[in-house]
Amino acid sequence: MTGLDHKYVEGSPDAPVLLLLHGTGGGPADLVPIARRLSPASALLAPAGPVSENGAARWFRRLAEGVFDHEDVVFRANQLADFVVGASADYELVGRRLVAIGFSNGANIAAAVTLLRPDAVREAALFAAMSPVPSPPQQDLSGTRVFLSNGERDPMAPLASADLLVRDLRERSADVVAHRHPGGHQVTDNGLVAAAGWLNG
Numbered sequence: 049m050t051g052l053d054h055k056y057v058e059g060s061p062d063a064p065v066l067l068l069l070h071g072t073g074g075g076p077a078d079l080v081p082i083a084r085r086l087s088p089a090s091a092l093l094a095p096a097g098p099v100s101e102n103g104a105a106r107w108f109r110r111l112a113e114g115v116f117d118h119e120d121v122v123f124r125a126n127q128l129a130d131f132v133v134g135a136s137a138d139y140e141l142v143g144r145r146l147v148a149i150g151f152s153n154g155a156n157i158a159a160a161v162t163l164l165r166p167d168a169v170r171e172a173a174l175f176a177a178m179s180p181v182p183s184p185p186q187q188d189l190s191g192t193r194v195f196l197s198n199g200e201r202d203p204m205a206p207l208a209s210a211d212l213l214v215r216d217l218r219e220r221s222a223d224v225v226a227h228r229h230p231g232g233h234q235v236t237d238n239g240l241v242a243a244a245g246w247l248n249g
Contacts, residue, residue, distance in 0.1 A: 052095040052096065052127070053098075054076060054094055054095035055092070055093075056091070056093055057094075059090045059091030059092065060089035060090070060091075061144070064146065065093060065145065065147070066086070066087060066092050066146075066148075066149050067093050067132060067146060067148040068080065068082075068149050069095070069097075069107065069148060069150035069157055070094075070096075070097065070105070070153075070154045071151045071153050071155075071176075072097075072104050073106075074097075074105065075105060079149055080092065082151075082240065083149060085244065086240065086244050087247060087248065091144075093135055093146075097153070097157075098124070098127065099124065107124055107153050107154060107157035108120045108121045108123075108125075108157060108160075114204065116156075116180060118181055118182060121156075121160050121180050121181055122160070122181060124160075125157060125164050125180075126164065128161055129167070130168075132168040133167070133168055145171070146170070146171070147171040147172065147173060148161065148162070148172040148173070149172075149173050150172065150173075151176060151235060152176045152177075152204070152233065155177035156177055156178060157180070158172045158177070159172065159177050162217070163181060163184040163216065163220070164184060164185065166189055170192050170193070171192070171193045171194070172193075172194050173194075173197075173243045173246065173247060176197070176198060176199065176202060176205045176233050176234065177198070177205060177210060177213060178205040178209035178212075179209045179210070179212040184216055187220060188220065190221035190222070192221075193223045193224075193246075194225070195224075195246040197228075197229065197235070197242065198228060198229075199230070199233060199234060200230050201232050202231075202232045203232065203233065204232075207228075210226075225246050227242045
């Protein structure tokens with residue numbers, strides 16, 4: 049098995065497989081309640097972030113609040129993509145629809161994998177995400193679908209950076225739905241309703 053600690057929960061073969069990517073300081077179980085609201089019958093693949101920041105699990109290093117180590121982002125995005133490819137084979141998920149669900153740092157690594165490794169992730173629902181890599185490669189992302197929910201008063205994931213991520217995805221022909229809410233760095237109820245409609249529509 050590819051080397052990331054993780055939990056796997058079997059689900060209906062007719063429902064999408066959900067790849068759950070927690071925020072800073074979280075763990076594999078964090079997004080299970082969100083996943084069950086979005087798609088109750090789905091199989092769940094929930095790895096743990098491999099980077100420790102003062103004991104808090106993360107997906108990649110950062111130099112300061114909101115300042116990412118972009119070299120590490122690329123390295124860790126490929127690590128996660130390789131894990132997804134390996135786990136899909138090990139759990140006999142190849143050919144199944146797989147959707148990444150990420151919050152905050154988990155949403156940022158999901159965005160990076162979506163931009164860098166479409167062989168691993170073609171669909172993602174991102175909550176409180178921002179642009180993870182400057183000048184991502186110019187590759188064709190037609191067939192990629194991304195939902196983003198961002199707060200208009202989010203000090204940790206500013207709308208300007210979220211808008212840059214939307215632009216980078218759309219310039220590469222991804223199908224993007226950008227949802228906004230009046231709150232901050234959080235997953236909102238109306239964001240979940242919108243995400244469920246996007247996922248199951």
